[in-house]
Amino acid sequence: MAVPVTGSAWVKCFHRSVAGAPRLICFPHAGGSASSFHWLSQALSPAVEVLALQYPGRQERLVEEPIDDLYALVDRVVPEVRKWCDRPFALYGHSMGATLAFETAGRLEQTGLKPQILFVSGRRAPRRGAESERYRLDDEGLIEEIKRLNGTDAGVLDSDELIRMVLPTIRSDYRAIETYRYRPQPARACPVVALAGDHDPDTEIADVEAWREFTTGDFTLHTFAGGHFFADDNKEQVGAVVAGHLTPGAAR
Structure with missing residues (x-):
C-alpha cells in the first residue's frame, strides 16, 4: 500500500508538489482506494498536487462501515474536499468516482467554489442506460463480475481470506452507484473532460459523450484502447492528457 506524505483520513497525498501547484x-472507483491514483500522482508531481479520497471501509479504514448510498457519501465527502479548495483545483473520478465527483462539483459550485475542470472517466452520463444490480449477486457471482472488469488485483481474488475482507465493501459501493438516481439540477459551469476505453464492457462511448449535456462550459472526449480500467494499460497517455488540460489556459 502506498504511503501518503500528508493528508487526513479522507484525503491522501502521495507526492510533494511545488508551492502553489494546482490540485x-x-x-x-467502486471497491477502489486512494492508492489507485498513486500512479497519477507520480506522473503529475511536482507540477500538480494530486489528492486522492479514501472512502470508509478500505485499507487503513477497513474497520469502518462503508457507505452504501451515493448521496450520503457526497454529504460526507464535500466538507472534506472543501478544506483543499484554497487554490485552483480540479476533480477527477473513475467509474463510481466520476458520478461522485460530478455531484461534489455541483455542491461546490453552489457555494461559489468552481473546479477548473471536472474529469469523468469510465462512466456513462447520468440518465444514460439502466443500472445493473450487481450488489444483489451472491459472493461467487460478484467475484466473477469483478474479474470480468479486471478491477481488482488478481492476488486479492486468489486469496479467500483477502476477498472475504474486501467483498462487503465492494458490494456496498456497487449498491451506492447502482441505486443512485440523478436529481435534476443546473448543469456544471466548469468544463468537463471525459475519458473512456474503446472496449469497456460496461460503458458505451456514446453514453460517455453524453456528459456534454451536463456542462455549460467546454466538453472534450478522449478515448483509449482498453476496457473499463483502460488507464492501467495507458498510464503515460492518460497522464499526458490530464496534464495537458491542467496547464493554465488550456481548458476553460
Whole structure:
C-alpha cells in the first residue's frame, strides 16, 4: 500500500508538489482506494498536487462501515474536499468516482467554489442506460463480475481470506452507484473532460459523450484502447492528457 506524505483520513497525498501547484482531487472507483491514483500522482508531481479520497471501509479504514448510498457519501465527502479548495483545483473520478465527483462539483459550485475542470472517466452520463444490480449477486457471482472488469488485483481474488475482507465493501459501493438516481439540477459551469476505453464492457462511448449535456462550459472526449480500467494499460497517455488540460489556459 502506498504511503501518503500528508493528508487526513479522507484525503491522501502521495507526492510533494511545488508551492502553489494546482490540485487534482481524485475519486476512486467502486471497491477502489486512494492508492489507485498513486500512479497519477507520480506522473503529475511536482507540477500538480494530486489528492486522492479514501472512502470508509478500505485499507487503513477497513474497520469502518462503508457507505452504501451515493448521496450520503457526497454529504460526507464535500466538507472534506472543501478544506483543499484554497487554490485552483480540479476533480477527477473513475467509474463510481466520476458520478461522485460530478455531484461534489455541483455542491461546490453552489457555494461559489468552481473546479477548473471536472474529469469523468469510465462512466456513462447520468440518465444514460439502466443500472445493473450487481450488489444483489451472491459472493461467487460478484467475484466473477469483478474479474470480468479486471478491477481488482488478481492476488486479492486468489486469496479467500483477502476477498472475504474486501467483498462487503465492494458490494456496498456497487449498491451506492447502482441505486443512485440523478436529481435534476443546473448543469456544471466548469468544463468537463471525459475519458473512456474503446472496449469497456460496461460503458458505451456514446453514453460517455453524453456528459456534454451536463456542462455549460467546454466538453472534450478522449478515448483509449482498453476496457473499463483502460488507464492501467495507458498510464503515460492518460497522464499526458490530464496534464495537458491542467496547464493554465488550456481548458476553460
